[in-house]
Structures are given as C-alpha cells and as structure tokens.
Amino acid sequence: MKKIVKMKDKVTIIIGVALCTLFLIGLATTLTRSMMIGFFDVLPVYILMGMVIVMMFYEAFIDKK
Numbered sequence: 167m168k169k170i171v172k173m174k175d176k177v178t179i180i181i182g183v184a185l186c187t188l189f190l191i192g193l194a195t196t197l198t199r200s201m202m203i204g205f206f207d208v209l210p211v212y213i214l215m216g217m218v219i220v221m222m223f224y225e226a227f228i229d230k231k
Contacts, residue, residue, distance in 0.1 A: 179226050186222060190215050 194215045197208045 183222055183226050187219055190219060 194208070194211050197203055197211060198205070
C-alpha cells in the first residue's frame, strides 16, 4: 500500500512541476513578443525564472530531509 501512495505522490509532483515550468517559460517568452521590449529588458526576468525553476526542481526531487 505504501508503494502505491509514494508512486501517486511522485506522479503528482512530476505533473505539478511540469505544469508550473511550462507556465513560467510561457510567461517569460510572452514578454519577448513585443517589439518595444528588447532582450536586455527581459534578461532579469529570464534569470529569475531560471532560478525559480531550479529551486522548484531542487525542492521537489533533491531535498529529501
């Protein structure tokens, strides 16, 4: 029974992390569609989104204390 619960938790975590990652990438790339916004204007957003995605993956899969 415990294996089933752990497997369901892992699947839920994978789906949640994937959906959140897709949302954040879509949010960051939407900013570059405008002709008035340059790459260097959006660079801090890319850096923050990258940090958020890395921290999310670390919290979900690596940090097991």
